[in-house]
Amino acid sequence: MSHLLTPLQAGSLCLANRLIMPPMATSKAEADGKVSRAILDYYQEKSAGGYFSLIIIEHSFIQQAGKASERQLSVADDSVIDGLQELAAVIHRNGSKAVMQINHAGSAAITEVTGVRPVGPSAVKNPRKGGIPHELSQTEIHEIVAEFGAAARRVKQAGFDGVEIHSAHGYFLNQFFSPLTNRRTDEYGGDVLGRIRIHLEAIKAVRAAVGGDFPILLRLGACDYAEGGTTATDSQIAAKEFAKAGVAILDISGGFSGYTIPGNNEQGYFAPLSAAVKQVVAMPVIVTGGVIDAQAAEQLLALGKADLIGVGRAVLQDSLWAKKAIESFQ
Structure with a gap:
């Protein structure tokens, strides 16, 4: 059997194959962030056909101050749960598992969208x-951590997996992880362990909200590709702590470089990062980035660079991509 077609168990999450659809912003939500007909149709x-074992829903804001853009999905209050239930049901009916990505934009937010001044470490x-954010106090940090927990509770209530x-x-938690934006001198700054303190608190808050067996994934901007920014070594240190904290799957992407690496268009361009993380943790690791053909996905798995392959832009351009990829190995 091909590597791509091999099932995978991550905690209580059972995936039928190794192909996942990563989170990609659509700007198709209602103006208030609720699920729209356009979002339901898109997903x-x-x-x-259920060819993706897992669909990760685009980043959704946990509070108004963390909204990244117009028509971004919201997971910020209980009024969104009914719509999110419909969204989870659409994906489940098609045979895939569904996970929701929760986010705060931090200093990447703009006042025109949120109505308030951006915040950051x-x-x-x-x-x-964006401009220069308001530097958060420890009390304000604790409030945002609590919002991650509340958002996760809504995700579970809506029936996601x-x-x-x-x-x-370059979003909020990434801003704490990166020395480019985290210059704090308290326990939320300094070395890698200080800079991921908020991550560990967020994981703990989420775990408290969703219970012991609900899978928590974490998408890590594993390298900034910038002078003075995060490195793969930082991410190895962080990954070990996230594993201890009970994260089920690590999803590897870029930091302040975004979802690309300047000047690198090879298929699976974040694979050196996912491979480095895989050296230090036992949990499954997702890699996304530039994969446009099924053979490249198979090769990344065969070489042990990652356990799951996220294919984004190819699927934006061709909704039948996953079907063709899976069928090519059957």
């Missing part, structure tokens, strides 16, 4: 976008 089309400019905490692409 119906992309998940048809330190009063330094976000390298990707797991929740993914977003710490990549």
